[in-house]
Amino acid sequence: MAKTKATADSGRAVARPLGKRVRGHVMAEQEMKAAQETYSGFISLFKVGSIITAVVVIGVVLLIAS
Incomplete structure (x- = not known):
């Protein structure tokens, strides 16, 4: 006999398999993996963008100072 968990749906008890x-747990793990990959990509892009911005700022300051 399969394990079930009864839930209320419009006043009726509905049997739902625990599987x-x-x-849902596996899907949550996959979503977390995708989120971590997205976050990692964002952080990498942010680091590169920060370095490029710093170089441009230094160049502009040097142009203005001369």
Whole structure:
């Protein structure tokens, strides 16, 4: 007999397999992995952008000072 968890849906008890909870956990792990990859890409782009901005600022300051 399969494990189920009863939930209320419009006043009726509905049997739902517990396997969905496991699939939800796997989906959450996949979403977290995707989020971490996106965050890592953003941080890398931010670092490169900061360096380029600093170089441009130094160049502009040197042009203005001369």
